[in-house]
Amino acid sequence: MAELPILPTTVIGSYPRPKWLREAIRLHKAGKLDDEEMTEAFNDAALAIMRDHQLAGVDVPTDGEVKRDEMVEFFAERLGGFRFYGPVRVWGTAYYVKPAVVSKVEYKSPLLVDEFLYTKSISYTENVKITITGPYTLAYWSYNEYYKTRQDLAYDLAKVINKELHNLVEAGARIIQIDEPAIHSTKEDVEWAVDVVNESLKGINAKLVMHVCYGDYKIVAPYLNDFKVDQINFALKIYDYEPLELFKKYNYSKEIGVGVIDVHSKRVETPEEVMKDILNTLNYFEPEKVWINPDCGLKLLPRKLAFQKLVSMVKGTQMAREELKKRGYKDTIKL
Amino acid sequence: MIKFKVSIVGSYPKPISLGKAISRYRSNKISQDKLEEYISKQTQKFFELVKNVSADYTTDGMFRWDDVVDVTFSYLAGAEKGDLMRFYDNNFYYRRPVIRSRLEAKTKDYVEYLQASKKLMSESKVSSRLKAVILGPLSYLQFSEDKYYKDPVEIMKDYVTETNKVIKEVEKVVDALEIHEPAIFDKGIKGDILQKVPELYSTLFDGIRAEKHLITYFYVNSRRLDLLFSLPVDVVGLDVIENKNKLGVIYKYFKGKKVFLGVLNTRNTKLERPSTIVNLARKAYEKGAEEVLIGNSAPMDFIPEIIAKRKINLLAKARSMYHG
Numbered sequence: 031m032a033e034l035p036i037l038p039t040t041v042i043g044s045y046p047r048p049k050w051l052r053e054a055i056r057l058h059k060a061g062k063l064d065d066e067e068m069t070e071a072f073n074d075a076a077l078a079i080m081r082d083h084q085l086a087g088v089d090v091p092t093d094g095e096v097k098r099d100e101m102v103e104f105f106a107e108r109l110g111g112f113r114f115y116g117p118v119r120v121w122g123t124a125y126y127v128k129p130a131v132v133s134k135v136e137y138k139s140p141l142l143v144d145e146f147l148y149t150k151s152i153s154y155t156e157n158v159k160i161t162i163t164g165p166y167t168l169a170y171w172s173y174n175e176y177y178k179t180r181q182d183l184a185y186d187l188a189k190v191i192n193k194e195l196h197n198l199v200e201a202g203a204r205i206i207q208i209d210e211p212a213i214h215s216t217k218e219d220v221e222w223a224v225d226v227v228n229e230s231l232k233g234i235n236a237k238l239v240m241h242v243c244y245g246d247y248k249i250v251a252p253y254l255n256d257f258k259v260d261q262i263n264f265a266l267k268i269y270d271y272e273p274l275e276l277f278k279k280y281n282y283s284k285e286i287g288v289g290v291i292d293v294h295s296k297r298v299e300t301p302e303e304v305m306k307d308i309l310n311t312l313n314y315f316e317p318e319k320v321w322i323n324p325d326c327g328l329k330l331l332p333r334k335l336a337f338q339k340l341v342s343m344v345k346g347t348q349m350a351r352e353e354l355k356k357r358g359y360k361d362t363i364k365l
Numbered sequence: 366m367i368k369f370k371v372s373i374v375g376s377y378p379k380p381i382s383l384g385k386a387i388s389r390y391r392s393n394k395i396s397q398d399k400l401e402e403y404i405s406k407q408t409q410k411f412f413e414l415v416k417n418v419s420a421d422y423t424t425d426g427m428f429r430w431d432d433v434v435d436v437t438f439s440y441l442a443g444a445e446k447g448d449l450m451r452f453y454d455n456n457f458y459y460r461r462p463v464i465r466s467r468l469e470a471k472t473k474d475y476v477e478y479l480q481a482s483k484k485l486m487s488e489s490k491v492s493s494r495l496k497a498v499i500l501g502p503l504s505y506l507q508f509s510e511d512k513y514y515k516d517p518v519e520i521m522k523d524y525v526t527e528t529n530k531v532i533k534e535v536e537k538v539v540d541a542l543e544i545h546e547p548a549i550f551d552k553g554i555k556g557d558i559l560q561k562v563p564e565l566y567s568t569l570f571d572g573i574r575a576e577k578h579l580i581t582y583f584y585v586n587s588r589r590l591d592l593l594f595s596l597p598v599d600v601v602g603l604d605v606i607e608n609k610n611k612l613g614v615i616y617k618y619f620k621g622k623k624v625f626l627g628v629l630n631t632r633n634t635k636l637e638r639p640s641t642i643v644n645l646a647r648k649a650y651e652k653g654a655e656e657v658l659i660g661n662s663a664p665m666d667f668i669p670e671i672i673a674k675r676k677i678n679l680l681a682k683a684r685s686m687y688h689g
Contacts, residue, residue: 121449121457128456173633174633245451
């Protein structure tokens with residue numbers, strides 16, 4: 031079984047696209063770059079991001095999701111049953127393309143297998159992570175024109191995601207992260223939303239991680255132990271770690287991925303600050319159950335800043351590991 | 366047959382071209398004049414749509430603001446823009462006002478913006494009555510973070526007193542006021558705060574003659590309907606399309622009231638049937654409403670522009686179906 035350093039460091043998934051990739055996408059859309067050239071540009075960008083992760087010293091990297099425009103749009107474009115009407119604002123002048131479900135959702139062909147195989151082939155470690163948007167978030171962040179209820183839509187999406195997860199495991203994926211940032215949006219939904227996520231994970235033999243970020247954790251806290259995943263990672267830095275008390279109150283007992291980097295702030299956290307935050311978390315969780323990550327994807331930061339933040343995260347983790355060594359903990363944990 | 370009126374509420378989706386122009390302005394890449402050109406162009410386009418559906422009331426589409434909370438920075442000093450906060454259960458976020466000093470009226474900017482909109486309306490030969498959007502005191506309290514006052518009631522008191530000064534100037538420009546108060550249905554608001562709301566509204570509208578439309582949206586808490594219908598406004602607005610299962614209770618309050626029915630769901634792309642819209646309006650009259658206004662249930666930022674346009678056009682279809 032593979033080993034990782036104690037307090038493994040990872041990313042949530044997305045990373046800023048290199049400027050030249052954005053230009054290549056623009057040229058491709060304008061018909062000035064063919065599909066083959068575009069694929070080459072995407073692969074080159076994945077390589078560059080993987081190298082950034084390696085230089086920063088991240089233990090469990092991704093390809094920065096550089097081949098995906100947006101976490102719902104990417105999947106909706108590749109599944110049957112969706113259509114697009116145009117961009118909507120998410121805040122200020124930030125837009126995204128929110129899809130509409132207009133007929134039964136269908137799995138047409140693998141969504142991420144090619145992306146995973148390429149990422150694996152360029153990775154500096156066998157402990158590479160693949161991320162996928164979960165069924166509840168896909169349902170919540172789409173307009174529902176077809177299904178009677180959001181629950182019906184989410185269950186159908188769970189079946190679709192389950193098929194994809196089986197294909198990813200078959201392709202060799204060993205660490206899979208289900209992104210469910212919408213899971214705590216509506217209190218009335220949470221009970222069935224847990225079942226929906228679990229339905230999507232049925233029969234999947236991999237280390238399963240779930241990502242939850244901004245919002246009211248109180249809504250989902252009582253149900254955290256019910257998700258059939260090995261680990262849940264959270265945005266915590268932005269909340270000054272206050273939710274740790276909440277997790278304690280509900281006896282949350284799985285592994286935790288601790289967000290130690292605020293991805294909405296341009297201030298780079300110092301390694302000392304990261305170390306202090308990690309040691310504080312260890313007052314709530316056994317070190318063997320703690321992974322270290324940013325609060326969320328780093329996509330919206332300038333690339334240079336995203337890299338500096340990752341470097342700080344890794345350095346701060348290394349300092350915390352030294353402290354654990356003094357306390358007599360082993361250097362490594364089993365994956 | 367009693368005719369219903371059409372009222373366009375809140376914001377219309379900003380096209381991405383305008384979003385880009387605003388971004389460029391904020392990073393000093395284009396001038397204020399250039400930005401105003403973009404805003405005027407978009408507002409004119411919106412007024413054309415308003416004219417096509419012969420709306421009786423409309424806002425100016427609110428293109429210069431990020432959201433309904435952002436508007437408050439144009440008429441009040443004392444708060445600065447804080448963290449991004451989720452706007453109810455939407456994948457849409459606003460900047461929370463962080464109150465750092467006493468709230469104070471600043472009328473100049475807001476009045477000038479409305480004057481510009483009024484002028485554009487006139488140039489576009491739009492005969493609709495222009496509404497100015499104001500955030501309700503309870504919603505302001507719920508959406509902001511207090512770093513100055515220690516008492517929530519004091520925040521609301523200053524808010525209504527200062528906003529009243531703004532409204533006194535605003536009513537010289539516009540025909541009606543559109544007060545957005547979605548927080549009236551929020552969970553967890555203490556009883557002593559709710560008790561103060563009628564008094565606060567009296568202060569907000571003290572000496573104001575313009576028509577007052579109170580708009581609420583999303584979830585309806587039936588237990589707060591007594592409070593909502595007790596407030597000193599001319600028109601009470603409710604999101605009926607998302608609360609069809611509560612219509613039985615809601616209708617009980619309609620007798621002798623002027624009501625605004627949010628009949629176009631601005632959180633889903635599915636188009637409503639004109640017959641559904643007509644039935645909702647007809648039923649409201651049957652239940653004793655003195656006057657019925659219909660329109661979009663909430664700000665339109667949550668749907669793409671093309672869908673917003675199709676939905677607004679449905680209002681004209683519903684009207685011709687109803688009136689023949």
